[in-house]
Amino acid sequence: MKQRLAIALAIMHDPELLILDEPINGLDPIGIAEVRVLLRKLCEKEGKTILISSHILSEISLLADDIGIIDHGVLMGEDNLMELEQRNGKYIHFILSDTEQAARILECNFHEKRFSIQDDHNLRLYNLNLSVGKIVTAFVENGLEVSEAHTCEEILEDYFKRITGGEGIA
Numbered sequence: 001m002k003q004r005l006a007i008a009l010a011i012m013h014d015p016e017l018l019i020l021d022e023p024i025n026g027l028d029p030i031g032i033a034e035v036r037v038l039l040r041k042l043c044e045k046e047g048k049t050i051l052i053s054s055h056i057l058s059e060i061s062l063l064a065d066d067i068g069i070i071d072h073g074v075l076m077g078e079d080n081l082m083e084l085e086q087r088n089g090k091y092i093h094f095i096l097s098d099t100e101q102a103a104r105i106l107e108c109n110f111h112e113k114r115f116s117i118q119d120d121h122n123l124r125l126y127n128l129n130l131s132v133g134k135i136v137t138a139f140v141e142n143g144l145e146v147s148e149a150h151t152c153e154e155i156l157e158d159y160f161k162r163i164t165g166g167e168g169i170a
Contacts, residue, residue, distance in 0.1 A: 003027055007035065011042065018042065018050045024059055032059070039063055057156045067156070071164040090153045092125040092132055097145040099123045109138050121147075 003026050010018055023039070024032045040063065042048040054060050060067065061081065068078040096102055099117045106112040106125065114126040125135070132149050139146050154162075 004031065004035075007038070016047075016049065018048055019053075020050060021053045022055070023052060024054070024056065036063060057160055061156045069160055069163055071166075077159075077163045084156070084159060090126075090128055090151060092128065092130075092135075093148065093150055093152045094123045094125065094135075094139075094146065095121055095148040096123065096139060097121065101142065101144060102139055105138050105142055105144075106135070110135065124152075 003023065007020070007023060010020065020039075024035055027035060036059070039050055039052075043050055043065075052060065052063065064081050066078065067081055067084060069076045094102065099120055099122065102123050103115065103117060106115055110130060112125070112127055112130065116124045116126075118124060128151070136146050136149055
């Protein structure tokens, strides 16, 4: 009830900008859903800008349009949620002997540019409509050694861990 009262007090004077720190802490699942609906309504129907600070990234991914990740007081990354999901959602992860050569093969043989080179041996392909078998065959036929090729999905928590360089305390 304290959390709901705090939100009510914050919106009572009809502010244009609302800053909320951990607004769903201590709420039960029904309360969380109600606050989510209220915050969405404030943004979409009343044009409010809401800045939320939270460690519950799964909830943020349901609420936010734009995401900023702060680590030790430093803004590590800021992006539109839709762009983050497209860039960091599902992808095919290849581990192979030469990512630069693999990139040339993807561009020349498959006319594909939606990939990212992670390092010398790891490449992410974001077009899931391409045949993995045909790509692996093309890589091997061009002298590349392919150790792995599998589909992955990165969620907001994975993105957070990757850009902060942390895996947590445990």
